Amino acid sequence: MQKTAEVVIVGGGVAGCSVAYHLAKRGCKNVVLLERSELTSGSTWHAAGNTHVLQDNANLSKLHYYTVRLYPQLEEETGQSCGIHPVGGIYLASTPERHDQIRIQASKAKYLGLDFQTISLEDVHEMNPLLNLDGIISAMFEHNELHIDPSGVTNAYAAGARMNGVKIHRNTPVTATTQQPNGGWLVETPEGRIETKYLVNCAGLWGREVGKLAGINLPLMPMEHQYFVSESIPEIEALGREIPLIHDNDGEYYMRQEGKGLLVGAYELGGLHWAVDGTPLDFGHELLPNDLDRVLDNVVRAMDRMPCLETAGIKRIVNGPMIWTPDLMPLVGEVSQLTNYFVIGGLIPGFSIGGGLGLMMAEWILDGQPSLDIWPIDVARFGDWVTHDYVLDTTADNYQTRFRLFFPYEERTAGRPLRTRPAYEHQKDNGAMFGAQFGWEVPMWFAPEGMPPVENFSFRRTESFGPVGDECRTIRSSVGLLDTSAYAKFIVKGPRAAEWLDGLTTNTLPRHRRMSLAPMVHLRGGVVADFTVARLEDDEFLLIGAGVAENAHLRWFRKNGFSSGVDVTSMSVDWVGMSISGPNSRALLSDLTGEDFSN
Numbered sequence: 001m002q003k004t005a006e007v008v009i010v011g012g013g014v015a016g017c018s019v020a021y022h023l024a025k026r027g028c029k030n031v032v033l034l035e036r037s038e039l040t041s042g043s044t045w046h047a048a049g050n051t052h053v054l055q056d057n058a059n060l061s062k063l064h065y066y067t068v069r070l071y072p073q074l075e076e077e078t079g080q081s082c083g084i085h086p087v088g089g090i091y092l093a094s095t096p097e098r099h100d101q102i103r104i105q106a107s108k109a110k111y112l113g114l115d116f117q118t119i120s121l122e123d124v125h126e127m128n129p130l131l132n133l134d135g136i137i138s139a140m141f142e143h144n145e146l147h148i149d150p151s152g153v154t155n156a157y158a159a160g161a162r163m164n165g166v167k168i169h170r171n172t173p174v175t176a177t178t179q180q181p182n183g184g185w186l187v188e189t190p191e192g193r194i195e196t197k198y199l200v201n202c203a204g205l206w207g208r209e210v211g212k213l214a215g216i217n218l219p220l221m222p223m224e225h226q227y228f229v230s231e232s233i234p235e236i237e238a239l240g241r242e243i244p245l246i247h248d249n250d251g252e253y254y255m256r257q258e259g260k261g262l263l264v265g266a267y268e269l270g271g272l273h274w275a276v277d278g279t280p281l282d283f284g285h286e287l288l289p290n291d292l293d294r295v296l297d298n299v300v301r302a303m304d305r306m307p308c309l310e311t312a313g314i315k316r317i318v319n320g321p322m323i324w325t326p327d328l329m330p331l332v333g334e335v336s337q338l339t340n341y342f343v344i345g346g347l348i349p350g351f352s353i354g355g356g357l358g359l360m361m362a363e364w365i366l367d368g369q370p371s372l373d374i375w376p377i378d379v380a381r382f383g384d385w386v387t388h389d390y391v392l393d394t395t396a397d398n399y400q401t402r403f404r405l406f407f408p409y410e411e412r413t414a415g416r417p418l419r420t421r422p423a424y425e426h427q428k429d430n431g432a433m434f435g436a437q438f439g440w441e442v443p444m445w446f447a448p449e450g451m452p453p454v455e456n457f458s459f460r461r462t463e464s465f466g467p468v469g470d471e472c473r474t475i476r477s478s479v480g481l482l483d484t485s486a487y488a489k490f491i492v493k494g495p496r497a498a499e500w501l502d503g504l505t506t507n508t509l510p511r512h513r514r515m516s517l518a519p520m521v522h523l524r525g526g527v528v529a530d531f532t533v534a535r536l537e538d539d540e541f542l543l544i545g546a547g548v549a550e551n552a553h554l555r556w557f558r559k560n561g562f563s564s565g566v567d568v569t570s571m572s573v574d575w576v577g578m579s580i581s582g583p584n585s586r587a588l589l590s591d592l593t594g595e596d597f598s599n
C-alpha cells in the first residue's frame with residue numbers, strides 16, 4: 001500500500017465510491033479508498049434502490065436530479081450495469097394539504113426546468129390500472145424517477161474511480177486517524193500507514209466509530225428498516241410492462257414493481273433503534289431478524305392502494321440498519337473542529353442523492369467550497385450541544401414521520417427543550433411560541449393575552465399572522481424588545497485583529513466604539529456570515545452573526561488562518577442578548593436609566 005495520498009476516503013459504500021469517482025473525474029489522481037470489508041458492506045447492499053428526486057429545497061433537488069441523470073452516463077463510461085429501470089414516479093395526494101404540497105413542488109419544478117406535472121386520475125389509471133384511486137384528490141408524475149441496483153451503482157462508481165486512477169483497498173479497516181501538525185492526517189490500517197492531506201469519513205453505519213478515531217462525536221443513530229418483495233402477482237404479469245414508482249406518502253410506505261411482484265417498504269410508528277452504543281465492528285453482510293407485524297398498519301395501507309398485493313405471497317423480507325441524523329438530512333462537508341476532515345454521514349436516500357453529494361464533496365475538497373449552497377445538509381448545523389438522548393428522541397421521531405408533510409416554518413418538537421436561556425420561563429409564561437436554533441429555544445412570536453399559544457402549521461396563514469404583524473407595527477411605530485441570545489457572538493482581539501477582519505469582511509471596519517454591518521463572503525462572493533461588528537477597542541471587536549451558523553463561521557475563520565496575532569473566542573453560550581428597537585427606544589432607555597440617549 002502506498003505511503004502518501006492527497007485524499008483518503010474511509011468506506012466503500014455508495015457515498016465513498018461516489019466521492020472517489022468525482023474526485024478522480026476532477027483530475028485528483030492520488031486518491032485512496034479504504035474499505036474494511038468488501039465494497040457495499042454497510043447499508044448499501046440491502047437498499048431497495050428507489051429514488052425520489054423532487055425536494056423542498058431547490059439545491060437539494062438539483063443534487064437528486066444530477067444523481068439520477070448520472071446513472072446512464074456511469075454505465076456508458078464503465079460498462080458496469082447500474083440496473084436502471086427508468087419508470088418514473090406517480091405522486092398521489094389524498095388530503096388537501098398533500099394536494100397543495102405537490103402543486104407547490106410542481107411550480108418549483110417549473111422554475112428548476114424539471115419535468116414534474118399534474119396528471120389526471122385517468123392518466124394514473126392508464127399508467128397503473130391496478131391502483132385503487134379511492135380517496136385520491138390529485139396526482140403528479142415525475143418522469144426522471146427510476147430504480148436501480150444498489151450494488152451495480154456502487155461498483156460502477158468504483159469502476160469509474162479506478163479507471164481514473166483511484167486505488168481501492170478492500171479488507172483494509174482504518175484503525176486510527178491522527179491530525180498532523182501540517183494540517184494533514186495519518187491514517188493507520190493493519191496493512192500500513194498513509195499520510196494524506198484530506199480525510200473523508202464515508203463510513204456509513206460506522207460513521208460514529210470512525211468519527212471517534214478523530215475525536216469527534218457525529219450525531220448519528222442507526223434504526224432498523226424493513227421492506228419485503230412479493231412473489232409474482234398474476235395481475236402484474238398480465239400488464240406486460242413495468243409500472244411507475246408509487247409515492248402514496250400519507251400512507252408512510254413506498255412501493256414499486258420488483259420483477260413481476262411488488263416491493264413494499266415501511267416507516268412504521270415506534271421504529272426501533274439498533275446498536276445504540278455503537279455499530280459492531282464485525283457486522284457487515286448480515287440482516288436483522290425480520291418482524292413484519294411491526295409494519296402491518298403501513299402494509300395494510302399499501303394493500304388498500306394496490307389490492308392485488310393482498311393475496312400475494314412474500315418472497316423475501318429485508319430488515320437492515322440505516323443510520324439517521326437528528327433532522328433527517330445527511331451530515332455533509334468539512335467538520336468545523338478539525339482541519340481537512342470531511343464527512344458524508346447519516347445518508348438516507350443514498351441512491352437518490354449520492355452522486356450529487358460526491359460532486360459537492362469533490363468541489364469542497366478541491367475548490368475550497370461546493371458550487372451550491374447546501375446549508376440544510378451542512379455538518380456545521382450541529383454542534384457539541386447535541387446529546388445522546390437528543391439524537392435518540394429526534395431520530396425516533398424522524399423515522400416514523402419520514403414521509404409526513406411538514407409545513408414551512410414548522411418546528412419539530414422531539415428532543416426539546418434542549419438549551420434554554422434565563423428568560424425562557426418568563427417568555428413562556430408570556431405566551432411565547434418557540435422555535436429551535438442551534439439547540440436553543442428561541443421565541444418566534446408571542447400570543448397576546450386571551451389567545452392560546454398554539455400554531456397549526458399550514459401552507460396558508462396560521463395563528464401567528466396577526467400577532468407577528470402587530471409586533472412588527474409596534475416596533476416600526478414605537479419600541480420593542482427582541483431576544484437576540486441565540487445569535488453567534490465572537491470576541492476577536494489581538495495586534496492583527498483589525499487587519500485579519502478587514503481581509504475577511506467586505507465593509508470598512510467601524511471606528512473605535514462604533515458598529516457597522518460587515519458581511520463575510522466566500523470565494524465566489526456568497527455570504528458566509530452577515531456580521532454586526534462593534535469595535536470595542538482598537539484591537540478588540542465583537543462580532544454578532546446568525547446563531548445557527550456559528551460552526552460555519554468558525555470553520556471559515558479556521559480556513560482563513562487566525563494563527564498569530566489574532567485570538568477568537570466564542571461568547572455565544574456565556575452571553576445572552578436583547579435588542580431594543582424602534583423610534584421610541586431612546587426614550588425607553590432614558591426612562592429606565594435616567595441617562596441621556598439623544599444624539
Ligand SMILES: Cc1cc2nc3c(=O)[nH]c(=O)nc-3n(C[C@H](O)[C@H](O)[C@H](O)COP(=O)(O)OP(=O)(O)OC[C@H]3O[C@@H](n4cnc5c(N)ncnc54)[C@H](O)[C@@H]3O)c2cc1C
Pocket residue numbers: 010011012013014015016034035036037038039040041042043044045046047048049050051172173174175202203204205206207210225226227318319320321322344345346347348349350351352353
Ligand atoms: C432496508 C433499507 C432499504 C433502503 N432503501 C433505500 C432506497 O430505496 N433508496 C435509497 O436511496 N436508499 C435506501 N436505503 C439507504 C441506503 O442504503 C443508504 O443511503 C446508503 O447505503 C448509505 O451509504 P453509505 O456509503 O453512506 O454507508 P454504508 O453503506 O454503510 O457504507 C459504509 C462503508 O464503510 C465501511 N467502513 C466502515 N468503517 C470502516 C473503517 N473503519 N475502515 C474502512 N471502511 C469502513 C463499511 O464496511 C461500509 O462498506 C435503504 C437502507 C435500508 C437499510
